[in-house]
Amino acid sequence: MSNQEMLDKLRDIIVSQNITGCAAATQEALDAGLTAVEIINGGLSVGMKIVGDKFEAAEIYLPQIMMSAKAMNAAMEILIPILEQEKGPNDEGVGLAITYVQEGDIHDIGHRLVTTMLGANGFKILDMGVDVPNDKIVEEVAKYKGKKVLLVGSALMTTSMLGQKDTVSMLAEEGLRDAVKIMFGGAPVSDAWIAEIGADATAENAADAARVALNLMQ
Amino acid sequence: MATEYKLRMGDGKRIFMTKEQIIADLKEGMADAADLGSIPDLSADEIDKLVDILTMPSRMVGVELGKEVPVTHDIGTIRLDGDQGNSGVGIPSSRLVGVMMHERAFGADTMELGHIDYSFKPAKPVIAQEMQTMEVCQQNTIVPLFYGAMPNMGLYYTPDGPFENPGDLMKAFKIKEAQESMEHAAKHLTRDIVWIMQRMMASGADGVNFDTVGAAGDGDMFASLHAIEALRKQYPDMYIEAGMAGELMLGLHGEMEYDGTVLAGLWPHQQAPLAAKAGANVFGPVVNTNTSRSGAWNLGRAVTFIKQAVKDSPIPCHVNMGMGVGGIPMLETPTIDAVSRASKAMVEIAGVDGI
Numbered sequence: 001m002s003n004q005e006m007l008d009k010l011r012d013i014i015v016s017q018n019i020t021g022c023a024a025a026t027q028e029a030l031d032a033g034l035t036a037v038e039i040i041n042g043g044l045s046v047g048m049k050i051v052g053d054k055f056e057a058a059e060i061y062l063p064q065i066m067m068s069a070k071a072m073n074a075a076m077e078i079l080i081p082i083l084e085q086e087k088g089p090n091d092e093g094v095g096l097a098i099t100y101v102q103e104g105d106i107h108d109i110g111h112r113l114v115t116t117m118l119g120a121n122g123f124k125i126l127d128m129g130v131d132v133p134n135d136k137i138v139e140e141v142a143k144y145k146g147k148k149v150l151l152v153g154s155a156l157m158t159t160s161m162l163g164q165k166d167t168v169s170m171l172a173e174e175g176l177r178d179a180v181k182i183m184f185g186g187a188p189v190s191d192a193w194i195a196e197i198g199a200d201a202t203a204e205n206a207a208d209a210a211r212v213a214l215n216l217m218q
Numbered sequence: 219m220a221t222e223y224k225l226r227m228g229d230g231k232r233i234f235m236t237k238e239q240i241i242a243d244l245k246e247g248m249a250d251a252a253d254l255g256s257i258p259d260l261s262a263d264e265i266d267k268l269v270d271i272l273t274m275p276s277r278m279v280g281v282e283l284g285k286e287v288p289v290t291h292d293i294g295t296i297r298l299d300g301d302q303g304n305s306g307v308g309i310p311s312s313r314l315v316g317v318m319m320h321e322r323a324f325g326a327d328t329m330e331l332g333h334i335d336y337s338f339k340p341a342k343p344v345i346a347q348e349m350q351t352m353e354v355c356q357q358n359t360i361v362p363l364f365y366g367a368m369p370n371m372g373l374y375y376t377p378d379g380p381f382e383n384p385g386d387l388m389k390a391f392k393i394k395e396a397q398e399s400m401e402h403a404a405k406h407l408t409r410d411i412v413w414i415m416q417r418m419m420a421s422g423a424d425g426v427n428f429d430t431v432g433a434a435g436d437g438d439m440f441a442s443l444h445a446i447e448a449l450r451k452q453y454p455d456m457y458i459e460a461g462m463a464g465e466l467m468l469g470l471h472g473e474m475e476y477d478g479t480v481l482a483g484l485w486p487h488q489q490a491p492l493a494a495k496a497g498a499n500v501f502g503p504v505v506n507t508n509t510s511r512s513g514a515w516n517l518g519r520a521v522t523f524i525k526q527a528v529k530d531s532p533i534p535c536h537v538n539m540g541m542g543v544g545g546i547p548m549l550e551t552p553t554i555d556a557v558s559r560a561s562k563a564m565v566e567i568a569g570v571d572g573i
Contacts, residue, residue, distance in 0.1 A: 058254075058466065058469075058482075058483040059483065060469075060472065061468075061469025061470070061471075061472035061482050061483070062388065062469065062470065062472070063388065063393045063396065063397060063469075063470070063471065063472045063473075064469075064472050066388060066391060066393055067393050070391050070393075108389060109385060109388060109389055112389055190510065192510075
C-alpha cells in the first residue's frame, strides 16, 4: 500500500466512524514509516473536515460525529506521545484548552463534544466539568499565565450565559485577559454576545469549534 | 427621511423598518430556507406581495374574500381556563365549555380535546376520564372533534420513563446503546399512542391530532409514523393530522428510516410525503421563529419552506401558526398584527389548505 493509500484509508476510517479500525490503521501507518504529523494532516484531519462538512450540511448527526471524534481520539492516543517526544521541552504545540460549563448549568453534551474535538485536534485538555464558578476559572487561568491557553466555556441557558460576561471582566480585573484567548459556545451564544462581552470567538458546532480554536491560537 | 413601518422582532419587540430594509430581510430569510432545504426562491411577485402584507396600515389584516381556509384548533379548551398551572386566560370553564365556545363563538372548523399534560403517555392513567370527557363533548357538539397530544418520546427516558436517557449515554460515548434506547422507546411510544386512540375512538372521537411530531428527534417521528400506519389500518375512515415540531427533523439517532427514507435531516417538503404514506389525512408543517431576527426575515423564510411543502404534499397542509412558529413572534399571546399578517401570507402566497 502506498503512503497516499494509507492516508486515504485513515481518512475513510474517520468518515465511517470506525473506532477500533482507526487505532490499528494508525499503528500500521507508523510502522510503514509515516510520521505522526503526516498521519494527522494527510489522513485524520482530512477525514474530520469531511465529517464536519457533512454535519453542517445535515447529512450526518450528533451520534455519527461523536463516533468519528472517538475514532480520531483513538488515533491521537497513539500519536500524542510520539509528538511529545519529537517536540522540545518548550514546545507547547497548539496550546492548552481549559474547558468547562458555566456556573448554574449542568448541560454538558456540547461541552464534552467540543472538548473531544479539541483534544483530537492536538490541544492539551484541562476539563473542569460542569457548574464551574468564575473564581475557579480565574484561579486556573492564573496557574498557566505565560503559556498558550484557550478558555472554552459553554452555557445552554440564557441565565447561565450571563455569567460569561463576568468571566471576561473578572479575568480583566486580575490582569489575565491578555494571557488567554476566550471562546464561548452554547445555544444562546451569538456573535453579537461575544462582541458585547469582549470575548474572542464562538462557533456554530463542535466541528466548527475545532477550526475556530486552531485559528485563534495561530 | 424614508417612511418606516411598524414590524416586530421574532421575540415580539416592536421595531421600525424602511421598505428597503423589509425587502432585504425578506430576501435574506427566503435565501436561508432555499439554501437549507435546497428549494426554489420565492418569485419577485411573491416578495412584492409579502412587502404589501407587511406594510399594510391596518392593525390587523385578513385574507381576500373567497380565499378563506379551514381553521383547525388544538388545545384551545385549556387556554381559556387559567387555573390548572397553565397559561390560560383565566376564564373558569370545563373542557366541554371550551369546545362549545370554540365551535359556537370562535368559529373553529375542527376542534381538539387534550389533557393538561398534553402528551400521550400521561393520558394512560387518566384514560377513563379522557374517554368520558370525549363522549360528553361529542354529545354536545357537532364540530369534528379529535383527541390531541404530543408523542413526546422524551417522557420514555430516565428519570421520567423506563429507558436509559440517550443524552446520558451519548455523553459517555455509548452511542450504540443510546441508539438502542431510542429504538426501544419508539416501540413503546407507538404502542401507547395506538392503545390510547383505540379507547378515544370507542368514545366517539372523530380522529387524532399528533401535535409536535419529532420534538424528541427522529425516533419520535419514527414512532409517530408507525402509530399513524397502525391506526389507519384499524380505522380506515379516521381523521389523522400529523403536525410537526420544527422545520428540520433532528437526527438524535441519525439512522432511523421509515419506508426506506432516513428521517434525520428531513425538511417540511420531504416530511409531508412520508406522513401521507403512513396514512395521515392532513400534514401540519412547522417553521420555527428565530427570536433574534425580524418578522420580515422570519416570514420570508417560513413562507419559502411552507410553499414547497404544500407543493410536494399529496395531502392537505394545515400550517402551524402560533407562538414561535410560522413567522409569528415567540410570545405567549402573539400579537394580532403579526399573527394576521403571517396567516394571510401563508394562505395567499404559500397556498396552505388550512391553519
